[in-house]
Amino acid sequence: IAGITQAPTSQILAAGRRMTLRCTQDMRHNAMYWYRQDLGLGLRLIHYSNTAGTTGKGEVPDGYSVSRANTDDFPLTLASAVPSQTSVYFCASSDSADNQPQHFGDGTRLSIL
Amino acid sequence: GQNIDQPTEMTATEGAIVQINCTYQTSGFNGLFWYQQHAGEAPTFLSYNVLDGLEEKGRFSSFLSRSKGYSYLLLKELQMKDSASYLCAGMDSNYQLIWGAGTKLIIKP
Numbered sequence: 001i002a003g004i005t006q007a008p009t010s011q012i013l014a015a016g017r018r019m020t021l022r023c024t025q026d027m028r029h030n031a032m033y034w035y036r037q038d039l040g041l042g043l044r045l046i047h048y049s050n051t052a053g054t055t056g057k058g059e060v061p062d063g064y065s066v067s068r069a070n071t072d073d074f075p076l077t078l079a080s081a082v083p084s085q086t087s088v089y090f091c092a093s094s095d096s097a098d099n100q101p102q103h104f105g106d107g108t109r110l111s112i113l
Numbered sequence: 114g115q116n117i118d119q120p121t122e123m124t125a126t127e128g129a130i131v132q133i134n135c136t137y138q139t140s141g142f143n144g145l146f147w148y149q150q151h152a153g154e155a156p157t158f159l160s161y162n163v164l165d166g167l168e169e170k171g172r173f174s175s176f177l178s179r180s181k182g183y184s185y186l187l188l189k190e191l192q193m194k195d196s197a198s199y200l201c202a203g204m205d206s207n208y209q210l211i212w213g214a215g216t217k218l219i220i221k222p
Contacts, residue, residue, distance in 0.1 A: 042117060042200070042212030043156070058209070090155060098208050099144045099163065104155035 004105035021076045023091030031097040032074040036087040050097035117213035133186045141206020148200040196220045
């Protein structure tokens with residue numbers, strides 16, 4: 001079934017550790033996004049990529065990095081995790097970086113202790 | 114600044130109609146999206162409006178007034194499975210989505 005796959009589903013991590021959240025899509029979408037979702041707040045954009053080889057910063061990029069080596073994969077790395085990065089992380093993709101609907105993965109629930 | 118406002122929670126009865134309102138303020142405007150999110154799951158796309166007026170899609174309809182910075186999602190013939198959060202998102206001039214915190218809809222039998 002075509003879609004977006006995120007891994008891991010959930011993770012508990014010690015503060016200071018490095019962590020990479022994986023995201024793969026098989027829809028050949030050009031644009032990909034990483035969001036975090038916290039209780040009482042709307043989804044907030046961390047980083048995005050309009051096409052393979054390019055990335056950009058969203059609303060809350062500090063402490064996170066991304067890469068887009070190919071069309072399908074868009075990993076998100078926390079270089080040194082802090083408790084405030086405890087959140088649910090969603091990866092999304094869209095056919096193009098304009099007014100196309102975004103399709104979401106099932107999310108990664110991350111707890112930083 | 115950019116902002117999306119929607120009610121935190123609403124309650125409705127199975128079989129009834131409910132309207133979820135959203136007001137938006139974005140830097141430029143490239144459309145208004147509605148998503149549905151069941152608890153513990155991913156958001157799924159419901160509708161997109163960029164022109165004024167009503168878009169109907171089965172039991173769900175979405176309305177936009179650009180001059181008022183206002184949209185609503187109308188759900189008819191409510192079913193228990195419609196219990197979810199409904200997310201309003203405005204697309205700004207950079208084609209980035211600005212998201213509301215979501216409206217949790219509780220359906221009672």
